Amino acid sequence: MKSPPVMDPEAPPPPGTPPYDDEVWWAGGRSCQVFQRSNLVGAAHVLAVAVFLESRNAHVRRFSCDLGPEMCFCLCGCAVSSRPQEEEEKRGGRKGVPWRMTLSLAYQSLGVVYGDLSTSPLYVYKAAFAEDIQHSESNDEILGVLSFVFWTLTLVPLLKYVCVVLRADDHGEGGTFALYSLLCRHARAALLPPGRTAAGDEDQFLDGVGGGTKKANGNAATLGGGAAASVRRLLQRHKVLQRVLLVLALVGTCMVIGDGVLTPAISVFSAVSGLELSMEKEHHKYVELPIACIILVCLFALQHYGTHRVGFIFAPVVITWLLCISVIGVYNIIHWEPTVYRALSPYYMYKFLRKTQRGGWMSLGGILLCVTGSEAMFADLGHFNQLSIQIAFTCMVYPALILAYMGQAAYLCKHHILEGDYRIGFYVSVPERIRWPVMAIAILAAVVGSQAVITGTFSMIKQCTSLGCFPRVKIIHTSAKVHGQIYIPEINWILMILCLAVTIGFRNTKHLGNASGLAVITVMLVTTCLMSLVIVLCWHKSIFLAIGFIVFFGTIEALYFSAALIKFREGAWVPIVLALIFILIMCIWHYGTIKKYEFDVQSKVSINWLLGLSPNLGIVRVRGIGLIHTELETGIPAIFSHFVTNLPAFHQVLIFMCIKNVPIPHVRPEERFLVGRIGPKQYRIYRCIVRYGYHDFHKDDIEFEKELVCSVAEFIRSGSSKLNGMPEFDDEEQHMAVVRSNSIRMLEEEATTVEKTVGPSQASREIQSPSPSPTPVVVPKKRVRFVLPAASPKPNAGVQEELQELSDAREAGMAFILGHSHVKAKSGSSFFRRFVINFCYDFLRRNSRGPNYAVSIPHASTLEVGMMYYI
Incomplete structure (x- = not known):
């Protein structure tokens, strides 16, 4: 074999350089340029391939490559994907997925993704009118609440998540940690120990392999990456900013875990609250709480069986629930107030705030519950694909929710004086003849929505554990066929105890809604902040576009956040305390892991x-x-x-x-x-x-x-x-x-x-008579x-x-x-x-x-x- 030439480590190999048998090595200085071709049959030459491995930082520079069907294997910490486009399709990617499969995924996503969001009509109006705002003959209050609900559903889930956030997937996966890992790879700035991070920027390898979109993005980065380069240098130079980025991701993660405690509580409690219309007020409170607790205990106790055993009924339950609230909504609109559609004008939001002032602002903490569960669209992206989630929301979930909220508002417009404030909930607008069947469907839908949140919490804990930000826990895969269905016993029982504690402690929708609302809006704020960085660093768009994104959506979410935070003493303290406990655990474990790794390196x-x-x-x-x-x-x-x-x-x-x-x-x-x-x-x-x-x-x-x-x-x-001419081993590399x-x-x-069996002990053989042959x-x-x-x-x-x-x-x-x-x-x-x-x-x-x-x-x-x- 010929000895490879010694070259400048900063210079690429000359185009057309023939391969030396199966491997070619260029060595120079402390950098090493390596490529290997697995299949040389039918290929005339290697155009220009080089993988630069710089000391410590493992910085990678990519050159165009033509190696046939099998790509180069790099020797740094990340590997080049041979067929990324095919891999995308296997994961339910963007292109090449048949419409039949996409529609099937959209159908399945209704049961997994939208269970929590679809049950929000159970408690939104009740939480919104829990403050000092009352009905009036002009209906300004109820129309104002409906206007806020409509525009919040339109701007946050539809515009922000469906149109923007779903596009920021990390190789098909979504969620807070997916955004964080995406930013870490593009900015090359992470606080995770080397054993928990990639040794290079994998996206740079994929840029020239998949062609199409990836390649276009890479060219955009080269031509107009001034803003991205500036932000990247800023993150690399300042450890404080890296810590802020990590803490931001941990805060969002901890709030998702807190939501896993609060969502089952408020969903199940609101679903069984229909009993208040069938018995005396002083009696139903002694029945409502035990039934809710029994359902919650059964829900958590059955987690170890996995969702694959009952998952086939999730989508039919949610679809039945959405059709049910849609039909009831249309009935109430036609029967009570056909002109309720006028509340879709933003003018009614202004009239509502002008008339109710501080009470109306505080009621926003209840209104924001209409978007609870929206984050699941992004967090569960890895189980489906972008198009299927978009189709399910725009064609089924969004219209059904709008009709349901309009129907409730139409009923309340003609019922200004009710027998009690506790009767302003969802069931009061349901015709009495179908109230019991609707309550049964609502309980099933609440269980399905809670199941999705609990499973999402398990997945979030697993991600944190994989990246070294959470203590190791026992992870059980409940399905050998369906990827992502896991069960964590320790976390499951902790969630059950906390869920029962908040249910028994609050015993009303108002305090549970205040707690859940703060957790939901905090996660959305974190997603907005991380997305603004993704727009610059990963998508290489103008920094003004990122500023516009964070100003527009950040202002809306900050308004809701302030309304939820002011209710700290009325239940909003729960997600804050839970987040502080979990983030303290994560930070301590992360700090100890880092210090232990540093000791390993030094020793x-x-x-x-x-x-x-x-x-x-x-x-x-x-x-x-x-x-x-x-x-x-x-x-x-x-x-x-x-x-x-x-x-x-x-x-x-x-x-x-x-x-x-x-x-x-x-x-x-x-x-x-x-x-x-x-x-x-x-x-x-x-x-x-x-x-x-x-x-x-x-x-x-x-x-x-x-x-x-x-x-x-x-x-x-x-x-x-x-x-090939280099030493076989090296002390440092x-x-x-x-x-x-x-x-x-x-x-x-x-x-x-x-084999022969072992006879009596060797020590005893010398003083005893010979034993029989083994x-x-x-x-x-x-x-x-x-x-x-x-x-x-x-x-x-x-x-x-x-x-x-x-x-x-x-x-x-x-x-x-x-x-x-x-x-x-x-x-x-x-x-x-x-x-x-x-x-x-x-x-x-x-x-x-x-x-x-x-x-x-x-x-x-x-x-x-x-x-x-x-x-």
């Missing part, structure tokens, strides 16, 4: 220490594979030196494994494993970085072990460890390659061997062999020997070595630091799941090495 052992142990490492090598879990991507973790010092023996094949959660939703299976070699070949020591997106889930231990071993075997077979674990298959067969027994044994691709060339003797040793080690079994850390604040630390580390973080660490559960490894094969961390 890591140089590779020279490993090489200085003599060629045979000076220790005993036993059969089998030793898998060492570490947070480090380079160097030798301190736990390994601690282990070798106390027990000078380890397995014949050693793999340092790092689980890396990258801030993208999904990592393709063929790009999941990043494999490299540590030291000379005869040491048989490898490093493997396993990458997961924040929506990926870890597979079971058996399948994971097979894929891990196959990735190492593929690394050995493909010759990726040959550095580990040269690694993305390998496709499905290129090589591993077959495991059960075989039998005859009886041979048949012992099952696993036989492992690798099956190479049919078109692959025959490997040389060295590769065959290394693969044979790997298969022998696999036959002997795999052991997992984990570090069990005891974290303490170092001496001389302040009282606050000692309190946070020694008490708070240590409490969270001891009560969270360990890394052995996160990796799904068998406990019987686990060895924990304890170490004390002084941070």
Whole structure:
């Protein structure tokens, strides 16, 4: 093989440079430019490919590439997607999805996404008129409330979310953390530890691969990215702004969790409030609360079964509910007040505020409940697609809600004096003959809406855990077929206790509405702030457009936020307290994780220490594979030196494994494993970085072990460890390659061997009479062999020997070595630091799941090495 030329690391390779066999390496300075082509058949030359890996920052510069169907694999932390357009279609992407599938997704989204939003008519008017505003003969109050409801539904869910926010998906996923990870990759500014972030900007790889929209955006960034570059530099230079961005994302996340407590409470409580019209006022309050609590307990107790068992009835229930409130609304409009449509004029909002003044402004805290659940359109984007959610809202949900609110207003226009203020709710406008069936449908719709919010809370907790912002919890996937359906036992019971507490504590819609309203509007404000940055940094639009977006929608939401916040003492304190508790937990865990990682980096052992142990490492090598879990991507973790010092023996094949959660939703299976070699070949020591997106889930231990071993075997077979003139190992840089674990298959067969049983003890044999000959027994044994691709060339003797040793080690079994850390604040630390580390973080660490559960490894094969961390 020809030696590659030495080039300037800042200069791209010349166009038309022919490949050197299967790999080409350019080396110069501290930067390395690498590409590998998997399929050279039929390709005349490589046009111009270079991947620049700069030290530390892993900054990437992209050049045009023509490598046929299989794209280049980069050696930094992120992989190039080979067929992003096809991947988009598999996820229900923008183009190429048949209309039949889109309509099917729209139908399903009605049950999953819009359950919460569709039940808002149960409590909006009751919460709005809970203040000091009364009906009058002129109907200015009720028409003003209807006008606010109509324009709020039009501007926030329809204009903001359907037309704008849904387009800001993170590779098909939505939600607060999706926006945050999107901004972090484009701004290259994140406070997450390197084990939790991408090593490069993946979107830059995708720019030139998918063509079309991505490429156009990339060109727009090059031509008119002045504002984006300025904002990016501002975020990169000021750590304070990065912290503000992270705290903003955490606040939105915590408010979503708080909404998971409040939404089931207010939805179910409002649904059963129809009993107040069927019995005496002093009696119904003793029946309403127990029934609501029983429904809530059943709702949370059945979560572990998963939604896939009853999910097929979600959409029919919501559709039935929407049709029901639409028909009732049309009936009330025709029968009571056909001219109620005049309230659609914004003039009635002005008349309402002018007449009611402070009372009308405070009633906005109840009016904003009409948009509760709107954030679910964006948060659940990953389960559907943009077009299906837009169709479902504009064609079904939006018209039904408008008719329902207009119908209630038409009824109230002719009923100014009611027997009690508590009778201004939804059921008073329902004809008495159908009131009981409607209440039954309302309870089912409330349960469906609550189920969607609870599932969304589970997904949000999982995202936070994947990015290292929340303690590890037990995550159970309730469906093997439907992605994203998870159950978290600890969070489920915490939500149930909190939900019952607020239901029993408040016992009325007014206080529950005040609490829920503040949580809803806070999440919307956070989304507006993050979206304004997305417009500049990700979409490369004018900064004036971003300012206009945040001023227009921010003003509307700030008005509602002020009206909700002023009711702090009347229930609005609940989401604030819940958010403070959860954000405190997240910040403490994040701070402790960062400090622990920094200690790992400072305490890591140089590779020279490993090489200085003599060629045979000076220790005993036993059969089998030793898998060492570490947070480090380079160097030798301190736990390994601690282990070798106390027990000078380890397995014949050693793999340092790092689980890396990258801030993208999904990592393709063929790009999941990043494999490299540590030291000379005869040491048989490898490093493997396993990458997961924040929506990926870890597979079971058996399948994971097979894929891990196959990735190492593929690394050995493909010759990726040959550095073509470069040194085989380096103290500071580990040269690694993305390998496709499905290129090589591993077959495991059960075989039998005859072994002799162990007789009496050796010590007793010397003084006792000879014992009978041991009886041979048949012992099952696993036989492992690798099956190479049919078109692959025959490997040389060295590769065959290394693969044979790997298969022998696999036959002997795999052991997992984990570090069990005891974290303490170092001496001389302040009282606050000692309190946070020694008490708070240590409490969270001891009560969270360990890394052995996160990796799904068998406990019987686990060895924990304890170490004390002084941070």
